[in-house]
Amino acid sequence: GQQLNQSPQSMFIQEGEDVSMNCTSSSIFNTWLWYKQDPGEGPVLLIALYKAGELTSNGRLTAQFGITRKDSFLNISASIPSDVGIYFCAGNSEGQGGKLIFGQGTELSVKP
Amino acid sequence: NAGVTQTPKFQVLKTGQSMTLQCAQDMNHNSMYWYRQDPGMGLRLIYYSASEGTTDKGEVPNGYNVSRLNKREFSLRLESAAPSQTSVYFCASLRLPNQPQHFGDGTRLSIL
Numbered sequence: 658g659q660q661l662n663q664s665p666q667s668m669f670i671q672e673g674e675d676v677s678m679n680c681t682s683s684s685i686f687n688t689w690l691w692y693k694q695d696p697g698e699g700p701v702l703l704i705a706l707y708k709a710g711e712l713t714s715n716g717r718l719t720a721q722f723g724i725t726r727k728d729s730f731l732n733i734s735a736s737i738p739s740d741v742g743i744y745f746c747a748g749n750s751e752g753q754g755g756k757l758i759f760g761q762g763t764e765l766s767v768k769p
Numbered sequence: 770n771a772g773v774t775q776t777p778k779f780q781v782l783k784t785g786q787s788m789t790l791q792c793a794q795d796m797n798h799n800s801m802y803w804y805r806q807d808p809g810m811g812l813r814l815i816y817y818s819a820s821e822g823t824t825d826k827g828e829v830p831n832g833y834n835v836s837r838l839n840k841r842e843f844s845l846r847l848e849s850a851a852p853s854q855t856s857v858y859f860c861a862s863l864r865l866p867n868q869p870q871h872f873g874d875g876t877r878l879s880i881l
Contacts, residue, residue: 663811666809687867688867688869690869690870692872697874697875698874698875699773699859699861699872699873699874699875700812700859700872701872702869702870702871705868705869707867745811745812747812749866749867753866755800755802755817755819755863755865755866755867755868755870756802756814756817756827757802757812757814757870759804759811759812759813760811761809761810761811762809762811
């Protein structure tokens with residue numbers, strides 16, 4: 658079946674540093690999504706990508722849909738303490754009825 | 770506008786007990802999903818309903834049943850709970866297959 662590998666699993670950074678995380682898939686995706694999950698809450702959508710090569714920003718967050726359609730990355734610039742949480746990538750293939758495959762998550766810790 | 774509402778938020782069960790987790794969305798979304806989240810494994814799809822009146826198995830359906838009661842509500846039932854079903858359960862919905870899923874805040878289920 659489809660697999661999605663997300664790395665790194667965890668990151669410990671200093672406030673103000675930039676962060677990068679990525680996901681790679683064993684198959685082609687039509688949509689890449691990045692979610693953030695705070696403790697005790699459900700995932701919240703950060704960025705949605707729909708075209709190969711697409712580069713989209715949301716404030717300090719930037720994500721790209723890889724041109725091979727098998728990968729995506731998320732960058733966070735100038736991290737702040739409220740960036741702490743678990744970040745998930747998710748992908749959707751043609752004909753899957755909206756079903757998403759999720760990465761294992763990247764747990765981000767930011768030291769003030 | 771509540772979005773996706775899950776009840777209960779917490780539940781402790783004994784092995785062998787049955788339980789129904791409720792999910793309702795007020796966004797007029799067509800598709801609804803049930804996931805479980807376990808440490809280091811991301812979100813895994815249990816069952817989904819692409820549209821009212823249809824349900825299909827996801828990645829980890831064993832031990833669960835679902836009912837799409839109407840367009841708003843999608844319930845998940847554990848007929849005979851097992852300790853391996855201790856997890857955090859998330860319900861999600863979306864309007865069209867190429868759009869992102871919206872998540873509830875989860876149900877934390879412990880089975881002793």
